[in-house]
Amino acid sequence: MNEYQTFFAMGGYGAYVWPAYGLTALAFIGMLGWTWASLRARRREEQGLSAAGRARRGRREAKS
Amino acid sequence: MTTARIPLLHRYANPAAFGRLSGQILPWTAGASAILLALGLYFALFSSPPDYQQGESVRIMYVHVPAAIMSEIVYGLMAAAAAAGIIWKHALADLFVKAAAPLGAAFTFLCLVAGSLWGKPMWGAWWVWDARLTSELVLFFLYLGYLALVDAFDDPQRGLRAGAILVLVGVVDLPIIKFSVDWWNTLHQPASLITMSGPKMDKSMLLPLMLMIGAFTTFFITVVLMRLESELLARRIRAWRTAAGDE
Numbered sequence: 001m002n003e004y005q006t007f008f009a010m011g012g013y014g015a016y017v018w019p020a021y022g023l024t025a026l027a028f029i030g031m032l033g034w035t036w037a038s039l040r041a042r043r044r045e046e047q048g049l050s051a052a053g054r055a056r057r058g059r060r061e062a063k064s
Numbered sequence: 065m066t067t068a069r070i071p072l073l074h075r076y077a078n079p080a081a082f083g084r085l086s087g088q089i090l091p092w093t094a095g096a097s098a099i100l101l102a103l104g105l106y107f108a109l110f111s112s113p114p115d116y117q118q119g120e121s122v123r124i125m126y127v128h129v130p131a132a133i134m135s136e137i138v139y140g141l142m143a144a145a146a147a148a149g150i151i152w153k154h155a156l157a158d159l160f161v162k163a164a165a166p167l168g169a170a171f172t173f174l175c176l177v178a179g180s181l182w183g184k185p186m187w188g189a190w191w192v193w194d195a196r197l198t199s200e201l202v203l204f205f206l207y208l209g210y211l212a213l214v215d216a217f218d219d220p221q222r223g224l225r226a227g228a229i230l231v232l233v234g235v236v237d238l239p240i241i242k243f244s245v246d247w248w249n250t251l252h253q254p255a256s257l258i259t260m261s262g263p264k265m266d267k268s269m270l271l272p273l274m275l276m277i278g279a280f281t282t283f284f285i286t287v288v289l290m291r292l293e294s295e296l297l298a299r300r301i302r303a304w305r306t307a308a309g310d311e
Contacts, residue, residue, distance in 0.1 A: 010120040010121075010123070011114060011119045011120035011121075012119070012120075013119060013120045013121040013123075013185055014120075016121055016124060016181045016182065016184060016185050017120060017121060017123050017124055017181075019181055020124045020127055020128065020177070020178040020181045020182070021109075021127060023174060023177055023178065024127045024131070024174060024178070027170050027171075027173070027174050028283065030170070031166070031167055031170055031283075031287050032283075032286075032287055035287050035290045035291050035294065036290065038294050039290050039291075039293060039294040039297070042294050042297040042298055042301060043297060045297075045301055046079065046297045046300050046301050046304070049301060049304035049305065049308070050300075050304060052304075052308065053304050053307060053308065056307075056308070
């Protein structure tokens with residue numbers, strides 16, 4: 001076995017060690033990605049709604 | 065009311081103000097997390113020795129133990145915030161509980177699965193109904209229960225309040241998890257990190273473990289700040305929609 005194979009074999013425990021690290025990577029990417037996506041979407045939505053809200057207030061004040 | 069008269073913490077219930085504050089903290093915690101994770105993974109996978117009994121399988125410890133610690137710290141922080149939310153009625157405290165819950169659930173799940181992957185080669189079983197494992201599984205269900213409850217009400221404020229009470233009731237599970245290995249005969253090994261006589265672990269294994277715990281902690285701070293801003297924005301969005309609907 002070359003040194004890569006030795007490393008990935010993990011002394012015969014590769015089938016347990018790598019899934020543990022793989023799942024950790026997935027969990028971290030999942031938490032960060034999902035949070036980042038929802039934060040961006042909400043920032044955009046809030047900007048649109050606050051602009052519309054300011055426009056409504058402007059029209060109301062112009063009428064009175 | 066002018067901003068000067070709003071108490072400091074309440075000022076940060078405004079998503080824009082909170083976003084500016086967290087924008088100053090985030091680069092540091094995110095950078096620290098990336099560096100600690102890179103160093104931690106290097107020492108965990110390459111530059112630490114195999115265990116004299118467990119061989120290379122001991123490397124699972126470097127993700128299992130940080131995940132386990134986070135599962136408890138996050139719940140403890142949620143309980144403290146839940147209490148603060150009930151006592152002082154502070155919006156940020158209520159929303160912190162909601163922002164942190166999915167992260168705590170993910171860490172708990174990670175702890176259980178990594179533990180299972182470690183248990184199979186070492187104990188010969190994926191799962192045993194041992195006190196430590198069972199109390200950690202109860203913690204996972206507490207997180208899931210909170211997540212189901214917090215969104216089960218039409219009024220988000222009632223969901224937050226009901227969830228806060230659930231979190232406070234469930235806090236009794238934390239000492240049970242911590243002391244389960246002392247109170248009962250468990251297959252799970254007793255504490256080797258936080259003991260009266262300090263860590264009972266060789267430096268070569270303590271270093272990668274501490275780096276990974278640091279990486280997990282700073283990662284949590286980074287993501288929970290983002291989630292808190294996101295929850296504040298969701299609240300603001302609801303308020304704008306209500307205002308638009310009233311006209």
